[in-house]
Amino acid sequence: MTHASAGNLPLPEWAIVTEKRRAHIGRVVELLERWAAEMQLPEDEATRWTTAGLLHDALRDAPEPMLRALSGDGTRPPALLHGPAAAVRAEQDGERRQDVLDAVRYHTVGSPAWERTGRALYLADFLEPGRTFLVSEREFLASQVPRDFDAAFRQGVRLRIEYSLSQGGELFSETVALWNAVR
Numbered sequence: 001m002t003h004a005s006a007g008n009l010p011l012p013e014w015a016i017v018t019e020k021r022r023a024h025i026g027r028v029v030e031l032l033e034r035w036a037a038e039m040q041l042p043e044d045e046a047t048r049w050t051t052a053g054l055l056h057d058a059l060r061d062a063p064e065p066m067l068r069a070l071s072g073d074g075t076r077p078p079a080l081l082h083g084p085a086a087a088v089r090a091e092q093d094g095e096r097r098q099d100v101l102d103a104v105r106y107h108t109v110g111s112p113a114w115e116r117t118g119r120a121l122y123l124a125d126f127l128e129p130g131r132t133f134l135v136s137e138r139e140f141l142a143s144q145v146p147r148d149f150d151a152a153f154r155q156g157v158r159l160r161i162e163y164s165l166s167q168g169g170e171l172f173s174e175t176v177a178l179w180n181a182v183r
Helices: 021-036 043-055 064-071 080-090 097-108 116-127 135-144 147-166 173-183
Strands: none
Touching: 021 043, 021 116, 043 080, 043 097, 043 116, 064 080, 080 097, 097 116, 116 135, 116 147, 135 147, 147 173
16 A cells, blocks of 8 residues: 555555545544554554555545446445445455455445454444444444454444434345344
8 A cells, every 4th residue: 555645544546535534534543453452463463454444435435437347336326335346446456365355345234254354344434433423332332342342343233233224224135144143
């Protein structure tokens, strides 16, 4: 990865993000780094978490035709394409760590096959402190991640599903499979 021209966040050169999105990515990365330090993760795993955080929304503000072309998906809603597109682009750019690619690819819908990198990104994306809903619940859950990662992940999946449904969202097959794998 190379340093982006604006800001200190080392996004890849191919990233297409607004300043608001860049700030979100920064908060996700900060949360992942904090958890990794508190959990005393090996440097290799901590680096995978950080890379996944940097890449997860790197194409969130890209045009839909680009996202469809990269992801190869002609049917899903556009808001679900940035993860698969970023994973493809990251792999083209040389990323080979499967847990990082899977974390980025499925961060919006979840995956029951995730290793801890994907689970950490899913939590951090939902729990980052810049979001303005369920503030106290998300803050408490974020504080629990280093203490009991698996329990916090189960609770995070449940909370994210409940919130999505309360807002009229739909459940995707990957999300249902994730819930069934962790409950």
